[in-house]
Amino acid sequence: MSNFSSNFHILKSIGHIHTPYKKKAPYQSVDVAKGSFKLILDEKYEKGLKELEKFTYIYIIYYLDKVQRSNQLTLSPPWANNSEIGVFASRSPDRPNPIGISVVKLIKIEKNHIYISGIDAFDGTSIIDIKPYIKDLDSKKDANYGWLDGEENQDHINLHIKGIPHKH
Amino acid sequence: MSNFSSNFHILKSIGHIHTPYKKKAPYQSVDVAKGSFKLILDEKYEKGLKELEKFTYIYIIYYLDKVQRSNQLTLSPPWANNSEIGVFASRSPDRPNPIGISVVKLIKIEKNHIYISGIDAFDGTSIIDIKPYIKDLDSKKDANYGWLDGEENQDHINLHIKGIPHKH
Numbered sequence: 001m002s003n004f005s006s007n008f009h010i011l012k013s014i015g016h017i018h019t020p021y022k023k024k025a026p027y028q029s030v031d032v033a034k035g036s037f038k039l040i041l042d043e044k045y046e047k048g049l050k051e052l053e054k055f056t057y058i059y060i061i062y063y064l065d066k067v068q069r070s071n072q073l074t075l076s077p078p079w080a081n082n083s084e085i086g087v088f089a090s091r092s093p094d095r096p097n098p099i100g101i102s103v104v105k106l107i108k109i110e111k112n113h114i115y116i117s118g119i120d121a122f123d124g125t126s127i128i129d130i131k132p133y134i135k136d137l138d139s140k141k142d143a144n145y146g147w148l149d150g151e152e153n154q155d156h157i158n159l160h161i162k163g164i165p166h167k168h
Numbered sequence: 169m170s171n172f173s174s175n176f177h178i179l180k181s182i183g184h185i186h187t188p189y190k191k192k193a194p195y196q197s198v199d200v201a202k203g204s205f206k207l208i209l210d211e212k213y214e215k216g217l218k219e220l221e222k223f224t225y226i227y228i229i230y231y232l233d234k235v236q237r238s239n240q241l242t243l244s245p246p247w248a249n250n251s252e253i254g255v256f257a258s259r260s261p262d263r264p265n266p267i268g269i270s271v272v273k274l275i276k277i278e279k280n281h282i283y284i285s286g287i288d289a290f291d292g293t294s295i296i297d298i299k300p301y302i303k304d305l306d307s308k309k310d311a312n313y314g315w316l317d318g319e320e321n322q323d324h325i326n327l328h329i330k331g332i333p334h335k336h
């Protein structure tokens with residue numbers, strides 16, 4: 001038998017993401033997004049932001065507590081031709097641990113408020129961590145699109161990947 | 169008063185990372201690392217890996233349960249000249265929520281075993297999530313080095329960033 005301590009981990013909310021998305025959010029982070037996007041860190045963590053503003057991009061790690069979940073391990077994106085994708089091969093928010101990661105542009109920091117480029121999260125989403133996005137560590141020039149490359153309607157899929165609004 | 173449900177979140181371990189690092193780990197993920205690195209996912213999640221192998225890189229999100237913690241919000245890296253850095257401007261494992269993120273090369277997948285390039289984690293570290301690293305979303309050409317750019321001993325710091333072993 002396994003025990004609780006080794007199989008479950010407790011995280012605390014360290015702040016909240018503020019976005020224009022009250023009821024629905026786009027599929028992925030949106031550089032072109034309109035509206036105001038910022039992270040409001042709990043004041044007690046403000047000291048931890050020292051020197052962060054020097055980075056062009058940051059990672060936001062958040063808890064997807066406002067997403068409906070099915071516990072399924074595969075999914076079939078309606079906009080993709082591929083019949084079945086494993087949840088770990090997708091960025092779907094409906095996954096075993098509802099943790100989201102987004103790379104966003106850092107605009108400015110004022111006290112415990114961090115102004116950022118668009119992010120595909122509901123207003124009020126809990127922040128778990130903020131990390132610097134460091135060029136050599138995180139920017140991989142030879143990265144690819146995985147199974148998305150095999151899809152026929154690549155231009156359309158790219159709109160979904162980038163979260164650019166469009167009609168079907 | 170805040171309540172438990174909105175301020176704390178429970179994550180489950182979905183597998184473990186296997187590395188050669190039994191007692192100490194390097195500072196960051198290491199492409200040049202020697203030894204065997206793989207993720208062993210719990211068998212019940214194997215279906216979720218479908219189509220993942222088509223990606224060049226993946227994100228591993230893990231729980232740093234083997235790291236000593238101080239609860240400090242700033243740190244002074246011994247190898248950097250900058251006197252004080254906020255924990256959110258660093259990739260230190262000693263942070264409010266001990267969550268680690270690494271971008272690693274995916275080598276091959278055999279059943280529930282995912283063979284990867286080097287990662288700076290202790291052997292047996294709990295895996296929380298695996299996500300595809302998608303070119304347009306995650307590879308930012310104009311990313312920078314943040315406060316690390318202002319350091320004088322840039323060549324030396326790059327060894328730390330890349331986790332390349334060296335003498336002091």
